[in-house]
Amino acid sequence: MDQGLSAPIYRSHQQQIDRNGLIDLENRIQSLVDGALRDDAKLKLLHHEDITALEEGIRTLLEIINSALCGGLRHNCHLIYNLLYHRDLFDAYMQHPMFQDLLVNIVAVISHFSTKVVHVPAGDGATMLQIIEKEANVWPxxxxxxxxxxxxRYVEDEYTVDFFVPYVWRLSVQHSGIHFETSRIKIFNAQSIA
Structure with missing residues (x-):
């Protein structure tokens, strides 16, 4: 074969291979970028799901507090005391649209009872509780x-045994008064209670 003719063909062939290799490299890079974007989207979705679950949990807790206040304010003086003590926790949720309806009662209780205990010296929990008990009986x-x-409604998880069996055994080991050799316990990490 003529050297003069083969050299351009070889170079052209090599350029095509290099171009294909470059295209292959570009495709691989694009694939990695696409995968990273999908992973980022998955992380954002998981983060969103976590936030949604937490918000639903907070809403449930606020509903329970509301139920305790509306249904038995007079019998929940310790709850009122704790609401007053931790009133700053509710400030963060005041502007959140998911919680505003539930915070109306809680804020009303905090506002009313705050005015009644404002003059009680800090640290005098017994006096504060007495005032709360008195006010809870007269406040409409x-x-x-x-x-x-x-x-x-209680829905039993199919894997509850994975939690409850070690939990019950841990309580038994800690509080039964029976000596157990903790190094031989395999159902839970007994070294943490030794």
Whole structure:
């Protein structure tokens, strides 16, 4: 074969291979970028699902607090005391649209009872609780917005044994007064209680 003719053909062939290799490299890079974007989208979706689950949990807790206040304000003086003590926790949720309806009663209770205990010296929990008990008996609960009665249903998880068996054994080992050789316990990490 003529050297003069084969050299351009070889170079052309090599350029095509290089171009194909470059295209292959570009395709691989694009594939990695696409995969990273999909992974990022998955992480954002998981993050969104986590936030949604937490918001639903917070809403449930606020519904329970509301139910306790509306249904038995007079019998929940310790709850009122704790609401006053931790009132700053509710500030963060005041602007959240998912919680605003539930915070109306809680804020009303905090506002009312705050005015009654404002002059109690800090650290005098007994006096504060006495004032709360007295005020809870005279404050009309019809000022609180009514919500439907809460109904809860227990749905057993198919893997509850994975939690409860080690939990019950841990309680037994810790509180039964029976000596167990913790190095031989395999159902849970007994070294943490030794």
């Amino acid at each position: 609960t019809d000022k609180l917005a009514k919500f439907p009665e809460l109904k809860f």
